[in-house]
Amino acid sequence: MKGKEISSVENINSHIEEIENHAKIAVSVDCVIFGYDMEELKVLTIECNMDPYKGHPSLIGDLLDEGEDLDQAANRILKERTGIDNLYLEQIKTFGKVDRHPLGRVITVTYFALVKKADYNSNGMRPSPNSQWIALSQIEEMAFDHLTITNVALDTLRKKLLEYPIWMKLLPIDFSLPELQNLFENIIGKPLDKRNFRKKILSLDIIQESGKKQKDVPHRPANLYRVNQKKLKKEYSFLLKNPFHN
Amino acid sequence: MKGKEISSVENINSHIEEIENHAKIAVSVDCVIFGYDMEELKVLTIECNMDPYKGHPSLIGDLLDEGEDLDQAANRILKERTGIDNLYLEQIKTFGKVDRHPLGRVITVTYFALVKKADYNSNGMRPSPNSQWIALSQIEEMAFDHLTITNVALDTLRKKLLEYPIWMKLLPIDFSLPELQNLFENIIGKPLDKRNFRKKILSLDIIQESGKKQKDVPHRPANLYRVNQKKLKKEYSFLLKNPFHN
DNA sequence: TCAAAAGTGTTCCAGTTACACCCATGA
């Protein structure tokens, strides 16, 4: 029996092909925007007004424009919705189930972004009235496949958190070690030993004492730290700017 | 000064919007197909016949069809090009620079796949004549942004390799520890200590002696091992089937 | 002076690294 040849040779990657006549598809970019208010990790959502998901929170996103790169689109969306430019963002995954959106076929490229909540609240912009921060622990359902997306984003964040000091993108300039530990516990989802946590973080040499202390707390005030910029530049320079990986 | 409201409320995720009239875009799925022939890690490529990349190797891919899920498309492409169904595959990243493809705008969702080369060679299919396996060490240029994609795939593979025994997807049923070590060294890119490597792998309890030995080698024949199916089922069941993460 | 949370060191264990010689086979 003579072997059949594997597939034809014609291919988008090898030969000229009629791209114009081929199926084109709507592509959206959705962002899982994380913020941390010294208590809980939250996600910025907008209320969905579309059957069958009416009333459910959905992620922040938009359709990709013709002449727009993916990272550009993510940045545009973040700027539009938070008022902040150049947020830390990273592509997560692309979701493309045929029936994932009730309006028709839309595949979505997803990103996660990290926002300092103080910036969000104090830029002179008024958030759109039907958007809100929801604590991760409070999220039960979301529109479309957005709960799945949020969970994948959280997994990604968890992993990155242990590899790189991206937590700094969620914190104000001055922060305390207990606040940082709480952030970690929130994201990782389990309590950490205080002494071991401090030892670990301080050994990284990525933060330094600011000299300041907490004020007006009904207990011993914590020392405030800030990021060691030298170390940051030397070892994590990609955290200094918005990384365009594309 | 009264705060300006952030963005309008209308949005693909919140309100009904004219999807039909919005920009639609060609979407392709490209696969970085890895194979290992007991010597080197290789990638399956096809020769590009399109200016300005004529003659360069490119990845295996195709345009996404209207009613096709992303993972489905990846599977279809792999089946078409390798003759094998249900290969191990995982989504890597989506690349969407506006000018990445000379035929027009095409964003590409990329996957990596792992093939046992013996399967590829012995399924009665004749590979298409202009496709070939290229050793990673030999790859210098590729068409489009495929070199970038391949490098990202390799990074992903490197990380996964240390976390899960996905290397089994590259090896024949019976394999020796020196072969496995060589595979690791090939992917990680540096030599490993023989004793430590064996200790580590054997302690995972994921392989067991098959009782067989290498034949016709001009030196002491190595013991052949195979995967411990019980352990595999218990701890890595996702390796038993093609994982549809979407 | 009390309540509340901040800050601080040491010991133990497990996993990783470094390292050198004998063994089985075919030629």
Add this chain to the structure above:
DNA sequence: TCATGGGTGTAACTGGAACACTTTTGA
């Protein structure tokens, strides 16, 4: 008997985990 690569154990080191008391502030 030689050349070639296969197979084996131990000691030192490193990083993580467990764990309890003292300090500082505001009320």
